[in-house]
Amino acid sequence: MKNFFVILFIKGVSFFLKIFGKNGGNLPGKLAFKLNPNILKCFKIDCPVIAVTGTNGKTMTNNCIVRILEDDNKRVISNLEGNNMETGIVSTLIKKCSLTGKIKADYLVLETDESYVPIVYKDLKLDCLVVLNFFRDQLDRSGEVESLILKINEFLKTYDKNLILNSDDPNVSRLAMANPENKNIYYYSVDRYKFATDELREAGEGKFCPFCNTRLKYKYYQYAHVGKFICDKCNYGGNEIYNLLENVDLENRSFEIDGTTYTTKFNSIYSTYNFAAATTVCKLYNTDLISMKNTLENFVLNNGRLEKMVINNNDTIINIAKNPTGANVSLRLVNEDNEHKEILFVLNDNIADGKDVSWIWDINFDVLNNVDRIITSGTRAFDLAIRIKTSNYPVEKIEAYTDIYEAIEHLYEKNTKKYVITNYTATQDTRHKLMRFKEKCGDK
Amino acid sequence: MKELRILYLYPDILDLYGDIGNIKVITYRLEKRGFKAVVDTYSINDDKPDFESYDLIFAGGGADNEQQILSQDLIKYKEDIKKAVDKGVFFLLICGAYQLFGKYYKGVDGEIIPGLEIFDYYTEANPDRSKRCIGNIIIETNLDGEKVKVIGFENHCGQTYDIKSTFGQVLFGNGNKFNDSSEGYMTDNVIATYLHGPLLSKNPELTDFIIKKCLKRKYNEDVELEKLDDNFENLCRNQLFERFLENK
Numbered sequence: 001m002k003n004f005f006v007i008l009f010i011k012g013v014s015f016f017l018k019i020f021g022k023n024g025g026n027l028p029g030k031l032a033f034k035l036n037p038n039i040l041k042c043f044k045i046d047c048p049v050i051a052v053t054g055t056n057g058k059t060m061t062n063n064c065i066v067r068i069l070e071d072d073n074k075r076v077i078s079n080l081e082g083n084n085m086e087t088g089i090v091s092t093l094i095k096k097c098s099l100t101g102k103i104k105a106d107y108l109v110l111e112t113d114e115s116y117v118p119i120v121y122k123d124l125k126l127d128c129l130v131v132l133n134f135f136r137d138q139l140d141r142s143g144e145v146e147s148l149i150l151k152i153n154e155f156l157k158t159y160d161k162n163l164i165l166n167s168d169d170p171n172v173s174r175l176a177m178a179n180p181e182n183k184n185i186y187y188y189s190v191d192r193y194k195f196a197t198d199e200l201r202e203a204g205e206g207k208f209c210p211f212c213n214t215r216l217k218y219k220y221y222q223y224a225h226v227g228k229f230i231c232d233k234c235n236y237g238g239n240e241i242y243n244l245l246e247n248v249d250l251e252n253r254s255f256e257i258d259g260t261t262y263t264t265k266f267n268s269i270y271s272t273y274n275f276a277a278a279t280t281v282c283k284l285y286n287t288d289l290i291s292m293k294n295t296l297e298n299f300v301l302n303n304g305r306l307e308k309m310v311i312n313n314n315d316t317i318i319n320i321a322k323n324p325t326g327a328n329v330s331l332r333l334v335n336e337d338n339e340h341k342e343i344l345f346v347l348n349d350n351i352a353d354g355k356d357v358s359w360i361w362d363i364n365f366d367v368l369n370n371v372d373r374i375i376t377s378g379t380r381a382f383d384l385a386i387r388i389k390t391s392n393y394p395v396e397k398i399e400a401y402t403d404i405y406e407a408i409e410h411l412y413e414k415n416t417k418k419y420v421i422t423n424y425t426a427t428q429d430t431r432h433k434l435m436r437f438k439e440k441c442g443d444k
Numbered sequence: 445m446k447e448l449r450i451l452y453l454y455p456d457i458l459d460l461y462g463d464i465g466n467i468k469v470i471t472y473r474l475e476k477r478g479f480k481a482v483v484d485t486y487s488i489n490d491d492k493p494d495f496e497s498y499d500l501i502f503a504g505g506g507a508d509n510e511q512q513i514l515s516q517d518l519i520k521y522k523e524d525i526k527k528a529v530d531k532g533v534f535f536l537l538i539c540g541a542y543q544l545f546g547k548y549y550k551g552v553d554g555e556i557i558p559g560l561e562i563f564d565y566y567t568e569a570n571p572d573r574s575k576r577c578i579g580n581i582i583i584e585t586n587l588d589g590e591k592v593k594v595i596g597f598e599n600h601c602g603q604t605y606d607i608k609s610t611f612g613q614v615l616f617g618n619g620n621k622f623n624d625s626s627e628g629y630m631t632d633n634v635i636a637t638y639l640h641g642p643l644l645s646k647n648p649e650l651t652d653f654i655i656k657k658c659l660k661r662k663y664n665e666d667v668e669l670e671k672l673d674d675n676f677e678n679l680c681r682n683q684l685f686e687r688f689l690e691n692k
Contacts, residue, residue, distance in 0.1 A: 136460070144460075144507045207456055213513060215489070355579060356597045358640050361462025382680030386645055389676060390465070390472045400676060402683070 003042040003101055006035045010094045029087030032094055040086070040123035043093055044102040049124055050281060051112045053152070054132025054172070055145075056326050057274040058084065061132060062111035064278040064299055071295040072287045074106040082303075084113045086120050107285075114148050118155035128162035128284070130277050134171035135224060135325040136205060136359065145171065145205050153178045162186065164280050166273065167239045168226045170206040170216055174236070177211070186242040188280040190255075193248040193269055195336060196220045196227065202328040203362035209236050223269050223332065224325045243280040248272055250336060260289065262296050266306055267336070270329040304427040306333075311434060312441040316418040318434070320427045322353070324362035330421045335369040341417040343371055344407060345388075346378040346426035353424045357383050365391035372416060376400045377407035378426050405433045412437070446667070447480035448658050451493055453503035453541070455485045457514050461599065463504025463538050465642030470500070473651055477670045479659075488517050495521065495528035499658040505539030505640065515544055515557050522560050529562055534658050535634045538643060542629070542636040543567045543602055552601075563636070565629060567602040570622070576601040580688055581617025581639060583627045587653045594647050595684055596639030604629075604638075611637050616688045633657070646681055648674045 014028045032039045052062040059082045066078045079092040089110055097103050112120055117129070131152070134145050149171055156163065156178035166172045167187035176185045197220065204225025209216055214233040221227035230237035245255045250267045257279060264275060275296065282292055301307060307318045321327035334343065349355050357380045365388050368374075374397060376384040385400040401407040404426070411418060422430045452467055471481040486493045495501065506514070518525075529535060535545075543549050547566040549557040552573055559566070570576070581598045584591055594612060603621040610620070611628025619627035620638070628637035635654070637643065644651045652669050659667040 146507055203459065208510070208513065356461065356599065356640070358462035358465070358597055358642055361465035361468070361642055361645070382676050382683060383646070385676040386680060387465070390468050390645070392472070395673060395676075398676075400679070 003036065003039075004099055006032060006039065006042075007094055007097065007099055007101060009035070010091075011099075014091070014095050026083055026085065026087040026091060028094060029083075029090035029092075032090050033087060038123070039090055040120065042101045043097055043124070044100065045108060045125065047103065047105050047107055048127035048285070049108045049110065049121075050128040050130065051110050051117065051121065051126055052130045052132070052277070053112045053114050053117050054130075054166075055114065055135040055137045055323065057132050057270060057277075058082070058111045059303070060271065060301055060305055061130065061274040061277045062109060063301060064274065064296075065281050066109050067299055068278065068282050068287055068292050068295045069107055069109070069285075072291045075104070076107045076109055077103060077105040078109040079111055082111060084111045085116050089116075089120055115151060117152050121155070126159070126161060128164060128281065129156075129159070130164040130281060131166065131172045131175060132274070132277055133166055133169045133226060133325075134205060135323055136203065136362070137323040137354075149174075156182075160184065162284060164188065164277065164284070166226070166277065167241055168222065168228065168273075170210070170225065170229050170237065173239060174210045176239075186280055186284060187239045188243040188245075188276045189239075189241045190222065190245040190248060190269075190272055190276050192220050192228070193222060193272070194250065195269070195332065196222050200225065202364050203324045209234060211236055222273075223329055226273065243276060243283055245272060245276045245279075257283075260293065262293055264296050265298070265300050268306070268329055268333050270325075271306065304422065304431050307431075309434065309438065311418070311438045312412045312415075314412060314415055314418050316420060316434070318420040318422065318427075318431060320424070321421050322424045324359050327360070327363040327421060330419070331364065331368070334371065334419050335367055337417075338370060339417050340370045340372055341419055342373040342375070342411060342414065344375045344377065344411045344418065344420045344430075345384055346404060346407070346420070346422040346430050347376065347380040347384045348378040348423055348426045349380050350425045353426075360384055360387045363387070365393060368393060373397045373399070373414070375407050375411050377402065377404050377430075378423070381407075404430055405437070408433055408437045412441070445478065445480050446659060446663060447482055448474060448499045448655070448662070449482045449497065450484070451495065451498040451501045452483055452485045453501065453518075454487050454506070454514050456487050457510045458504040458506040458540055460505050460507060461539070461597070461640035462642050463640060466504070466536065466538070466644045467502060469642070469644040469651055470655065473648070473655060473672065476672055488514060492521065492524075495524045496531055496533060498528070498533055499662050500534045500536065500654070501525075501528065502536045503538070503541030503544075505541065511540050511544070512557060515559075518544060519558065519560065522562075525560060526562055529634065532633050532661055534654060534661075535636070536643075536654065537634070537636040538640065539600060539638050542638065543604065545636060546604070549602060563629060563634075564608060565604050565606045567604045570601045570603055573601065575622075577618035577622060577638070579617055580684070581619070581627070582615045582685065582688055583612030583617075583619070583639075584615055585612035585630070585650070587650065592647075592649050592653075593681075593685065594639065594643075594650055595681060596637075596641035596643050596646070598638045599640065600638050611635055633661075646677060646684070648672070648677050
């Protein structure tokens with residue numbers, strides 16, 4: 001079929017999905033691939049394509065980059081809803097292109113699933129790849145972290161455009177060596193923050209130097225295996241930093257770049273790393289700094305990623321945690337907050353979550369600062385309750401309800417601050433039920 | 445105070461799938477009863493441990509490339525480990541460690557990683573890399589004459605052959621090979637299995653069986669274990685049995 005008709009047809013499908021209140025997500029893209037397997041080659045794109053990938057923080061970093069560019073008066077097309085596989089990306093492109101397949105924008109910014117980077121950018125010409133981090137994630141679905149890194153490494157062997165890398169993740173910064181000819185490597189880093197530790201506190205990857213198999217030495221760990229590392233034998237780790245975030249102050253939600261202080265609405269170390277990645281992109285593409293400062297001050301996400309709600313007069317913070325690192329940074333946030341609070345932790349084992357829930361044993365529950373009660377929910381509520389109990393948190397303060405709404409009702413029996421941690425498929429479900437409960441409470 | 449001395453092998457390398465949870469569960473169930481758990485660790489570059497001096501030796505599963513690095517290290521202690529097994533030290537080996545204690549592991553490309561040859565079984569990778577035994581698994585094992593269901597999660601491409609005495613019969617899931625009827629390897633003082641989960645987290649009876657065994661050997665007496673509050677464990681087991689066995 002002619003591309004014109006494919007595009008027209010898929011646009012029609014997207015339109016009907018919208019009319020019937022369905023968001024569509026990957027469906028239009030799936031259809032487009034059926035009609036033309038080479039559909040990705042059909043788009044006419046003149047603007048720079050920027051891709052954001054990594055295990056955790058893709059959506060936040062991607063959306064932050066988009067917001068900064070838009071506030072700087074640039075036209076940006078992006079998959080803001082996080083449809084980050086090839087079908088989702090095609091859905092976004094078809095929705096936004098002209099009937100001849102032309103993309104009219106100043107930038108195309110695409111959050112991209114790690115395993116799809118080589119597939120999508122074989123056909124879409126990439127101008128900048130941002131790699132955030134690699135953590136263990138859904139081992140039963142995506143396999144070991146190492147095989148994923150090797151896939152991207154293979155892709156980068158022939159790539160010579162901008163490559164933005166997290167210097168503090170040994171699994172990421174090694175990608176700089178994939179193509180030794182590429183001179184467009186830009187590292188970002190975050191200076192030691194207040195709660196960094198000398199010892200690894202949470203499950204981490206990449207304990208050995210990827211080049212000589214020597215055990216890596218760490219000066220400090222920021223979270224998981226992200227930190228200042230060096231290989232004594234081959235000096236891997238001594239990178240020149242292009243964008244450094246200094247004086248990280250989580251209480252005041254601020255950091256410094258090149259002597260300018262930036263304030264945000266986020267107070268976690270891992271969101272600081274996301275900002276480090278986003279600001280690197282903007283620095284590289286010469287965004288106006290004053291506009292960026294304003295954008296960062298106001299930037300929020302309303303999709304269960306550090307989302308704030310007030311329910312029944314209780315401050316409630318919702319955060320998604322799809323893997324041990326995600327959960328550990330959520331608990332860091334809980335522990336860095338001295339107020340009394342209760343936690344609702346929802347764990348599902350649907351296919352999209354990964355059926356293996358053993359990763360909860362890599363979550364560090366040993367220290368829980370002023371946590372008065374923990375309620376577990378989701379299809380694997382009991383697994384979670386066992387896990388928390390075994391960390392010696394008092395068993396009488398743990399409650400488990402497989403039904404999420406029931407768990408929410410119990411959560412708001414007492415008036416304290418609430419932290420809600422949810423894994424992948426649990427996130428939207430829990431958000432909707434929280435909102436339903438909020439309405440029932442008569443909250444506006 | 446009675447105590448158990450546990451040696452945890454390569455905790456920083458064989459650290460996938462939450463296998464560390466097994467140590468946490470044993471420690472928890474010992475301490476709740478007023479016993480002491482001494483957990484020592486050994487990894488590459490550490491001093492040689494005195495294997496025989498321990499009551500329980502544990503090792504879990506790891507990533508393939510890291511597993512290769514450590515197999516060269518582990519093989520240095522072949523004779524010491526063999527002696528410890530013969531002396532009756534209890535060994536709990538999960539997944540990668542289960543494979544390493546056998547004759548060999550043959551990879552997808554035919555490369556042979558030699559095992560410790562402590563047990564007779566051997567493992568061969570499934571030729572199709574993309575096909576792994578992955579999923580929830582329930583087996584039935586025999587603990588001192590009592591039939592007990594054990595629940596876990598398996599994730600392996602290795603197919604293990606020549607098992608003389610199995611850990612259990614598969615009720616749901618794969619086992620030692622695709623669609624196998626048997627899972628793991630078991631002797632009087634060894635449990636080697638593919639079950640993650642972690643294994644001991646949802647199987648309190650099995651944990652107590654191991655604890656009792658170790659205490660009996662060490663103190664030469666039957667130690668009565670105080671009952672613990674296993675409410676969450678029982679709810680979890682019932683929920684999963686219903687889900688996987690009744691809707692089969």
